[in-house]
Amino acid sequence: MCGIVAYTGEDTAKDILLAGLKRLEYRGYDSAGVALEGIAPDGSTTLDVTCRVGKVMGLASELEGHDAASTCGIGHTRWATHGKPSVANAHPHTSCDGRIAVVHNGIIENFAELRDELASRGHVFTSETDTEVLAHLVEEAYARHADLMAAVREACTHVVGAYGMAAVSADEPGVIAVARKDSPIVVGRGERGSYVASDVIALIDATRDVVVLEDGQFARLTPTGIEYTDDAGEPIEPAVTHIDWDVDTAEKGGYPDFMLKEICEQPRVVRDTLVGRLSATGELDIDELGLTFEELDLIDRVYVIACGTSYHAGLVAKNLIEAWARIPCEVEAASEFRYRNPIITPSTLVVAVSQSGETADTLAAIRDARIKGAKVFGITNVVGSPVARESDGVIYTKANKEIAVASTKSFIGQIVSLTLLAMLLGQVKGKLTTGQVRMLFRELGDTAAQIQWILDSQRTAVHEAALACKDAQSALFVGRGMGAAISYEGALKLKEVSYLHAEAYAAGEMKHGPIALIDPGFPVIAVTTKSPTYDKVVSNLKECEARGAKIIALATQGDEDIKQIADHVIYIPPVRDAFSAITASVPLQLLAREVAVMRGCDVDQPRNLAKSVTVE
Numbered sequence: 001m002c003g004i005v006a007y008t009g010e011d012t013a014k015d016i017l018l019a020g021l022k023r024l025e026y027r028g029y030d031s032a033g034v035a036l037e038g039i040a041p042d043g044s045t046t047l048d049v050t051c052r053v054g055k056v057m058g059l060a061s062e063l064e065g066h067d068a069a070s071t072c073g074i075g076h077t078r079w080a081t082h083g084k085p086s087v088a089n090a091h092p093h094t095s096c097d098g099r100i101a102v103v104h105n106g107i108i109e110n111f112a113e114l115r116d117e118l119a120s121r122g123h124v125f126t127s128e129t130d131t132e133v134l135a136h137l138v139e140e141a142y143a144r145h146a147d148l149m150a151a152v153r154e155a156c157t158h159v160v161g162a163y164g165m166a167a168v169s170a171d172e173p174g175v176i177a178v179a180r181k182d183s184p185i186v187v188g189r190g191e192r193g194s195y196v197a198s199d200v201i202a203l204i205d206a207t208r209d210v211v212v213l214e215d216g217q218f219a220r221l222t223p224t225g226i227e228y229t230d231d232a233g234e235p236i237e238p239a240v241t242h243i244d245w246d247v248d249t250a251e252k253g254g255y256p257d258f259m260l261k262e263i264c265e266q267p268r269v270v271r272d273t274l275v276g277r278l279s280a281t282g283e284l285d286i287d288e289l290g291l292t293f294e295e296l297d298l299i300d301r302v303y304v305i306a307c308g309t310s311y312h313a314g315l316v317a318k319n320l321i322e323a324w325a326r327i328p329c330e331v332e333a334a335s336e337f338r339y340r341n342p343i344i345t346p347s348t349l350v351v352a353v354s355q356s357g358e359t360a361d362t363l364a365a366i367r368d369a370r371i372k373g374a375k376v377f378g379i380t381n382v383v384g385s386p387v388a389r390e391s392d393g394v395i396y397t398k399a400n401k402e403i404a405v406a407s408t409k410s411f412i413g414q415i416v417s418l419t420l421l422a423m424l425l426g427q428v429k430g431k432l433t434t435g436q437v438r439m440l441f442r443e444l445g446d447t448a449a450q451i452q453w454i455l456d457s458q459r460t461a462v463h464e465a466a467l468a469c470k471d472a473q474s475a476l477f478v479g480r481g482m483g484a485a486i487s488y489e490g491a492l493k494l495k496e497v498s499y500l501h502a503e504a505y506a507a508g509e510m511k512h513g514p515i516a517l518i519d520p521g522f523p524v525i526a527v528t529t530k531s532p533t534y535d536k537v538v539s540n541l542k543e544c545e546a547r548g549a550k551i552i553a554l555a556t557q558g559d560e561d562i563k564q565i566a567d568h569v570i571y572i573p574p575v576r577d578a579f580s581a582i583t584a585s586v587p588l589q590l591l592a593r594e595v596a597v598m599r600g601c602d603v604d605q606p607r608n609l610a611k612s613v614t615v616e
């Protein structure tokens with residue numbers, strides 16, 4: 001949602017904060033700001049706050065020539081929730097006397113009430129944000145304690161909602177106080193200072209050993225060390241997590257944008273997600289499930305709950321779980337799930353899918369499902385994330401850090417992980433033999449090379465298809481079965497990165513209404529890979545062709561007939577229908593990106609979006 005970074009040490013804080021904010025920009029890019037400790041002419045310490053609407057690059061220009069002596073500060077990059085993007089609403093927010101500054105990620109649900117109370121005691125507010133109450137609460141508490149950490153701890157007792165926050169005080173030079181509840185905060189010690197961030201990616205150059213703060217834990221950072229305490233102020237020794245992914249992940253590595261880089265990483269994601277998953281005897285090995293085979297055998301209903309792209313991975317999983325395990329599987333938008341009264345029993349398995357592992361809707365749905373007695377299993381890309389911590393078991397998707405706001409490689413990692421789960425359920429329930437599991441596993445692994453083939457040979461075809469779509473007002477994505485599931489993802493991808501309106505339909509539904517949209521030149525992107533419904537999809541496309549649609553077909557290599565109705569054909573290698581979602585998604589991702597580039601869009605940071613959506 002928003003990104004926080006803070007540093008205190010021996011080096012220039014401004015440079016460290018700007019570099020960290022740049023890496024956290026995927027979390028929000030409406031405005032950015034820093035508070036740096038400075039020295040007043042009389043020698044006393046001050047806080048120098050600089051904010052700018054727009055991206056971190058703008059803030060960096062604003063800070064050019066700024067005094068580089070400061071070695072302690074806090075920074076923030078914002079995705080607006082309370083109040084429009086403006087300098088006044090940008091973080092850091094300060095106390096009335098300007099001697100305390102706070103950055104915050106999360107939502108203060110009782111901010112209106114707190115604001116009224118604080119205002120009645122004489123506090124003056126200068127923004128529309130919920131966060132500003134924190135600065136004033138800390139200010140009041142500081143007047144009593146004269147201790148920043150104690151003041152932050154006390155301020156938190158008044159707050160209902162979620163926060164990851166860092167505060168500095170001009171009266172405690174070099175000290176940063178940090179608190180966390182339901183919003184991620186990582187803390188780490190480098191050789192030349194102490195660091196805080198919303199995500200390890202902002203501090204990975206300084207250290208690979210980090211503490212992921214738990215809810216109710218606090219950290220007090222100084223240039224020489226970090227003290228951790230609980231909500232009673234008692235010292236604690238939190239677990240240290242070692243980050244082992246490659247630092248190159250945080251760089252574009254010669255690609256023009258992260259989205260393309262991440263699309264091209266997908267063969268590796270498939271391979272890494274499968275490593276060590278099949279024993280020599282043909283048994284699937286998903287120890288992290290946290291369920292015995294006996295418990296798994298009792299599962300009689302599966303809900304996949306997720307949002308956005310992760311929800312679309314769930315649509316793929318539904319096809320596989322029902323086909324292989326023969327148990328009902330429902331896929332629900334997490335934001336809807338908890339407001340219904342879903343049928344949950346102790347034999348219900350809820351599978352929560354979330355790249356970030358911190359999506360508020362998904363987390364709320366997990367909590368609800370657990371209260372109702374379901375077993376919850378998480379599929380996430382972020383080690384130690386809230387989804388991982390709050391689930392009974394977890395599979396990590398091994399996509400490594402995904403930086404482009406539009407999910408690509410994590411989607412493929414999710415589908416591969418869900419495919420393993422479906423195979424395991426099928427095996428445990430006696431619907432798939434060990435021989436079948438072995439064969440499926442081998443074919444699943446083959447998709448890595450098939451994706452590589454698409455990346456190596458179909459870029460020109462994708463480019464031409466993109467040229468055919470780029471000036472359209474709208475586009476339709478159609479398919480059946482697996483093809484329908486990934487059509488939804490294709491349409492979402494195109495919408496979010498190119499701002500071209502797109503919708504997806506099960507191809508058979510076209511004749512029940514959407515076909516009215518078709519007029520000459522209207523782009524229809526169709527998944528027509530070889531599948532049991534191939535002939536039906538072709539018939540549906542003929543109906544579109546007859547009305548003048550411009551047809552872009554994703555077809556199986558060797559299918560020459562499709563050229564009779566398609567204006568453009570992008571091929572994928574022959575693959576079992578069950579795995580076609582993995583391969584056929586790749587050209588859809590490439591197509592969305594190409595169209596976005598042609599339309600001059602910022603593919604990595606589309607307008608109005610943020611990578612992690614930590615508000616409901």
Ligand code: M6R
Nearest residue numbers: 308309310354355356359406407
């Ligand atoms: O981190 P999550 O997988 O829980 O995120 C869910 C959605 O917010 C996310 O997939 C979103 O739709 C992306 N922008 C898709 O590219």
